[in-house]
Amino acid sequence: MKCVEKVCTSQVDGFSPCIQHSGMIASIAILTLFGVFLLMLETFLPGGVAGVLGAVSILAAVGISLFSEDLAGWSSGWRLALALGIVVFSAAVLMAWLRWFAVKFFHRSMTLSATVGGAPVSEVTVGKQGVALTELRPLGRAEIAGKRYDVRCQGGLAAAGAQVEVVAAEPGNLLVRTI
Numbered sequence: 001m002k003c004v005e006k007v008c009t010s011q012v013d014g015f016s017p018c019i020q021h022s023g024m025i026a027s028i029a030i031l032t033l034f035g036v037f038l039l040m041l042e043t044f045l046p047g048g049v050a051g052v053l054g055a056v057s058i059l060a061a062v063g064i065s066l067f068s069e070d071l072a073g074w075s076s077g078w079r080l081a082l083a084l085g086i087v088v089f090s091a092a093v094l095m096a097w098l099r100w101f102a103v104k105f106f107h108r109s110m111t112l113s114a115t116v117g118g119a120p121v122s123e124v125t126v127g128k129q130g131v132a133l134t135e136l137r138p139l140g141r142a143e144i145a146g147k148r149y150d151v152r153c154q155g156g157l158a159a160a161g162a163q164v165e166v167v168a169a170e171p172g173n174l175l176v177r178t179i
Contacts, residue, residue, distance in 0.1 A: 024070040031061035032086050036093050043102045058090050124149065124166055124174055132162045132176075142176060151176045 038054030065071070065082040074082075130144030136153035142164050143149075150173040151164065158164065164176040 024064070024068055028061045028065050028082070028086070031057050031064070032090060035059075035061065036090050039090075039094055040097050040102075043098070058086065061086050123147075124169060126166050126168060128166045129179065130164055130166075130176075132158050132160055132164050135160050136162070136164075136176070139173070142174075144174070149174050153178065 035054040035057030038050045038057060040054075042048070042051035042054065062083045065086060066079050071079060124144055128144050130142050130149075132140060132142045132151075132153075133148065134140040136142070136151060136158040138153040138156050140151060140153070140158075140160075141148055142151045144151075144164075144166060152170065152173050152175050153164070154167055154175055154177040158176075158178045163179040165179050166174050167177050168175040
């Protein structure tokens with residue numbers, strides 16, 4: 001190493017852009033990218049192992065950038081800038097991943113886009129009459145004004161085919177009573 005140190009004589013503000021540092025910088029970059037990759041992988045593999053290993057890898061890169069003897073020629077300001085750069089880079093890549101890629105992937109693969117049939121409850125007025133299509137125990141289905149609705153029987157139970165009258169509209173269903 002001493003022969004390499006003799007070649008590296010140019011310094012700008014305490015920073016020595018020597019060839020001897022390129023191996024350490026490459027190691028820090030590989031640790032950082034590996035950590036970011038493992039944290040991205042955690043979005044697909046539940047359990048936390050990949051996430052913990054990714055965080056440890058990024059913290060190791062920060063630790064090496066701050067305390068490595070191979071970077072002894074660097075001032076503490078340059079070391080701190082490198083450590084902050086690792087943290088900011090990792091956070092920015094992960095935020096972009098979660099914002100634009102992972103969410104879209106999960107939305108497409110894990111979200112149903114089917115709609116539930118049935119007429120909106122708000123269209124029915126109180127006092128309209130209809131027929132219970134299923135047994136109302138107390139929930140069931142009824143046909144009112146030619147449309148099918150989810151209903152809840154006020155009296156508790158009603159047989160299929162019973163005449164019902166709308167008493168009120170609730171969120172998601174109608175409250176009916178037998179006539």
